[in-house]
Amino acid sequence: MDLEIYDETKTVPQAKLDMVADLIEFAGNFIKLPSETEMSVTLMDNEAIHQINKEYRGVDKPTDVISFAIEEDNPDEMEIIIPEDADFKMPKNIGDIMISMDKVKEQAEYLGHSEERELGFLVVHGFLHLNGYDHMRAADEKEMFGLQKEILDAYGLKRD
Numbered sequence: 001m002d003l004e005i006y007d008e009t010k011t012v013p014q015a016k017l018d019m020v021a022d023l024i025e026f027a028g029n030f031i032k033l034p035s036e037t038e039m040s041v042t043l044m045d046n047e048a049i050h051q052i053n054k055e056y057r058g059v060d061k062p063t064d065v066i067s068f069a070i071e072e073d074n075p076d077e078m079e080i081i082i083p084e085d086a087d088f089k090m091p092k093n094i095g096d097i098m099i100s101m102d103k104v105k106e107q108a109e110y111l112g113h114s115e116e117r118e119l120g121f122l123v124v125h126g127f128l129h130l131n132g133y134d135h136m137r138a139a140d141e142k143e144m145f146g147l148q149k150e151i152l153d154a155y156g157l158k159r160d
Contacts, residue, residue: 001024001025001028001038002036002037002091003021003025003038003040003041005020005021005040005041005043006041006042007043008042008043008045008048009044009045011101012101016115016116019120020041020119020123023120023123024041024123024127026151026154026155027123027127027155030150036091036092037091037093038091038093038094039094039095039096039097039127039130040095040097041096041097041126042096042097042098042099044100044101045100046062046103047062048100049064049098049099049100049103050062050063052066052098053066056068062100062102062103063100063103064104064107064122065097065100065122065126066097066126067095067096067098067126067127069129069130069132070094070095095130097126097127097129099119099123099126104119104122116157117152120152120155121157124148124151124152125148128144
């Protein structure tokens with residue numbers, strides 16, 4: 001997995017950044033993503049995610065996580081032609097996740113679990129959205145939340 005992590009808050013301890021990277025790698029292996037998959041995670045504060053939420057979703061308040069999946073089959077984009085004898089694979093970029101570290105802290109306290117568990121939950125939730133999972137219908141919600149729980153439990157971030 002080719003993962004870029006950006007800490008816009010400049011306050012997240014290295015151990016949490018490492019956990020995010022490990023968890024994304026674990027989740028990618030769990031759902032069998034190609035190893036050359038690319039994505040990013042940006043950790044920010046409530047003010048920054050509020051602006052993104054307002055601009056892109058029309059919601060005038062901060063949120064905990066926003067996922068921007070990259071559409072691979074855009075008919076308006078020019079097709080990239082790779083020669084058949086090329087000895088590399090074109091990486092698959094699945095998109096970007098943005099997480100409010102303020103919300104991580106608030107929600108962990110409210111829910112009575114660790115900030116690591118809350119951060120892990122939001123990382124996996126956003127990651128699954130990038131991979132086409134959704135929770136708009138009951139059946140989809142059951143599938144997504146079930147897989148989310150499986151990944152978090154297998155990684156060791158079970159809910160207390």
